[in-house]
Amino acid sequence: MKLKQLALAACTALVAAGAQAEGLKVGMITTLSGGGAGLGIDVRDGFMLAIAQSGRTDIEVVIEDDQQKPDIAVQLADRMIQSEKVDVLTGIIWSNLAMAVVPSAVAQGKFYLSPNAGPSALAGERCHPLYFNVAWQNDTLHEAAGAYAASAGYKNAFILAPNYPAGTDALTGFKRLFTGNLAGEIYTKLGQTDYAGEIAQIRASGADSVYFFLPGGMGISFLKQYADSGVNLPVVGPAFSFDQGILQAVGDAALGVRNTAQWSKDLDNPVNAAFVESFQAQYGRLPSLYASQGFDTALLLISALESADVGDQDAFRKALEAADFASTRGDFAFGANHHPIQDIYVREVIKEGDIYTNKIVSLGLEDHGDVYAQNCKM
Amino acid sequence: MSLILLAEQTLNGLQFGVMLFLMAAGLTLIFGVMGLINLAHGSLYMVGAFAAAGMAAATGSFMLALIASLVAAAIAGVLIEMTVIRRLYDRDHLDQVLATFALILIFSEGTRWVFGSFPLFLDKPSFLSGTVTLPFNVEYSVYRLSLIVVGILVAIGLFWMIAKTRIGIRIRAGENDREMIGALGVDISRLYTMVFALGAALAGLAGALIGAIQSVQVGMGEPVLILAFVVIVIGGIGSIKGALIGAILVGLTDTLGRFLLPQAFALILEPSQATSVGSSLASMSIYILMAGILLFRPKGLLGGA
Incomplete structure (x- = not known):
């Protein structure tokens, strides 16, 4: 299942001699097979699109599939650091994989740019000068959802998430800014596909709204079953x-649902418009949240490479911290713990022609960072 | 906790159980008759779901989609039986596990090649959507109710086939003494292919029926496969009746465990602690059930003496 891709060939000796920097080697470890492959493929495609558009021939990207397994991700990281000699690692989708790979990679002096996973441990006490998160801290979108549910006037929410660290983070995040009561709180089994039992409890709970964090196939199952259950409470989600x-x-089961995101296809800025159009032209599908995160990660990397050489670690770190690039989500800056400070939007699921997609309905949280930054000492 | 909620949860458990039965019946038949451990059974479930989603997208008909799932899974079953599985009957279980695990990988990546990495859409037919009010004011999904009915009908059909028809006699004979029925002139390899196709078709049907309320995606079969193995171990490997009892036990234990355990812990612990301890224990409940049953009946409830 080796998927090695040399995106852009190493430059010729002549060009290398003429260039001021020596170029850069990126190792991307992401999920390209199994049930979670859609996320990794989107991150990879967004990332490679930005590299191709930059026209730079001195960035080499090595891509490997972690199969969503922590042990394989660790092996791949070791190989990339020791034999491929990459300068920067990126790509991991899942928080449990990130926790397995990132601390040792940054301890070995490699930069890590996270295009997705943002576990709270890496944002707080275990933050690191070489670790940057370009997506969000895990709690962020859930906090925005809690704030939105409160502002929408919901007083009695039923909340559920899978029973694993990111699920606990999600419900913690939601409760942080939600001011109403909880009609019920359920942790489901990770990977669960049948939610009849939970939906029955929602029906009996007397709640006025439902909040759930069930990524990927779990969410598809839940929504289809919820729509068929005759429970008509409004749903909010990340x-x-x-x-x-x-x-x-x-x-149709998703139509009208409000959800929170740092990005949306219809976000009005020139970078995003160009990104959506070129992604669609290149891959024949609409970009996702994950694709935008991959794209922004590559933009950040390119912007740093333009002002510093990766060989000079301090200068390169400062160049990354500056985040001097126009992102697909508009204003973007790093907080003290190298996690984004950004706007979070409330979106609504709509149907455009035959395609289901999202449109922005309001700004949820403005210039929002995370609460773990205060525990970060670096 | 109201009785209505308890009744609804019991129906949910029953529905989960009969769908597990569709998977477990094929698995236990194949093991009983041919002595083969087929890890790729989950892949046949996935093939059924994808075939149904493809057919539904092309024609818009759910009935055609169900037929497509039966046919596609049966064909896939026949193909792998004739090319790969047939060579494994005389090997030991480790070889069978390795080869059928390889089939899982081939099916998963093959499906991704054909259909892509993103989940497909498959919806229940409109005449089965919505809810119905059952006696005692229990409101229940029409589709789930029809799943229970379909599952029970399939179970009755299987029992009838095995008890009353010629092929059923051969299957029972094959379970008891493979060499002897070969010696009596029954074409063993054709019987094996037929049993395998039947098991595959049942798995495919389950995939399509469940795909309509869950997500149709690569890798959807493996979690169900694990549960199906639990079911046949509890029921006694090779026994269809055992598979039915095991499936309903597992379905009820899992659903009611997830519902009742957190509530039970809430009596002695704080609410947030109770949910987390309760749901952790609930996800172990079927394995505890399996261990408990094996302790007293090492060959399963209806396993051969």
Whole structure:
């Protein structure tokens, strides 16, 4: 299952001699097979699109499939650091894999740019000068959802998430800014596909709204079963269960649902418009949240490479910290713990022609960082 | 906790159980008759779901989609039986596990090649959507109710086939003494292919029926496969009746465990602690059930003496 891809050939000796910097080797470890492959493929495609558009021939990208397994991700990281001699690692989708790879990679002096996973441990006490998160801290979208549910006037929410660290983070994040009561709180089994039992409890709970964090296929199953259950309470969720990649599989069941995201296809800025158009032209599908995160990660990397050489670690770190690039999500800056400070939007699922997609309805949280930054000492 | 909620959860458990039965019946038949451990059974479930989603997208008809799932899974079953599985009957179980695990990988990546990495859409037919009010004011999904009915009908059909028809006699004979029925002039390899196709078709049907309320994606078969193995171990490997009892036990234990355990812990612990301890224990409940049953009946409830 080796998927090695030399995106852009190493430059010729002549060009290398003429260039001021020596170029850069990126190792991308992401999920390209199994049930979670859609996310990794989107991150990879967004990332490679930005590299191709930059026209730079001195960035070499080595891509490997982690199969969503922590042990394989660790092996790949070791190989990339020791034999491929990459300068920068990126690509990991899942928080449990990130926790297995990132601390040792940065301890070995490699930069790590996260295009997706943002576990709270790496944002707080275990933050690191060489670790940057270009997506979000895990809690962020859930906090925005809690704030939105409160502002929408919901007083009695039923909340559920899978029973694993990111699920606990999600419900913690939601509760942080939600001011109403909880009609019920359920942790489901990770990878669960049948939610009849949970939906029955929602029906009996007397809640006025439902909040759920069930990424990927879990969310598809939940929404289809919820729509068929005759429970008509309004649903709120983070963007992960309403993303471009899975909306077509959910169908009408998702229409009208409000969800929170740092990005949307219709976000009005020139970088995003060009990104959406070129992604569609290149790959024949609409970009997802994950694709935008991959794209922004590459833009950040390119911007740093333009002002510093990766061989000079301090200078390169400062160049990354500056985040001097125009992102697909508009204003973007890093907080003290190298996690984004950004706007979070409330989106609504709509149907455009035959395609289900999202449109922005309001700004949820402005210039939002995370609460773990205060524990970060670096 | 109201009785209505308890009744609804019991129906959910029953529905989960009969769908597990569709998977487990094929698995236990194949093991009983041919002595083969087929890890790729989950892949046949996936093939059924994808075939149904493809047919539904092309024609818009759910009935045609169900037929497509039966046919596609049966064909896939016949193909792998004739090319790969047939060579494994005389090997030991480790070889069978390795080869059928390889089939899982081939099916998963092959499906991704054909259909892509993103989940497909498959919806239940409109005449089965919505809810119905059952006696005692229990509101229940029409589709789930029809799943229970379909599952029970299939179970009755299987029992009838095995008890009353010629092929059923051969299957029972094959379970008891493979060499002897070969010596009596039954074409063993054709019987094996037929049993395998039947098991595959049942798995494919389950995939399509479940795909309509869950997500149709690569890798959807493996979690169900594990549960199906639990079911046949509890029921006694090779026994269809055992598979039915095991499936309903597992379905009820899992659903009611997830519902009742957190509530039970809430009596002695704080709410947030109770949910997390309760749901952790609930996800172990079927394995605890399996261990408990094996302790007293090492060959399963209806396993051969």
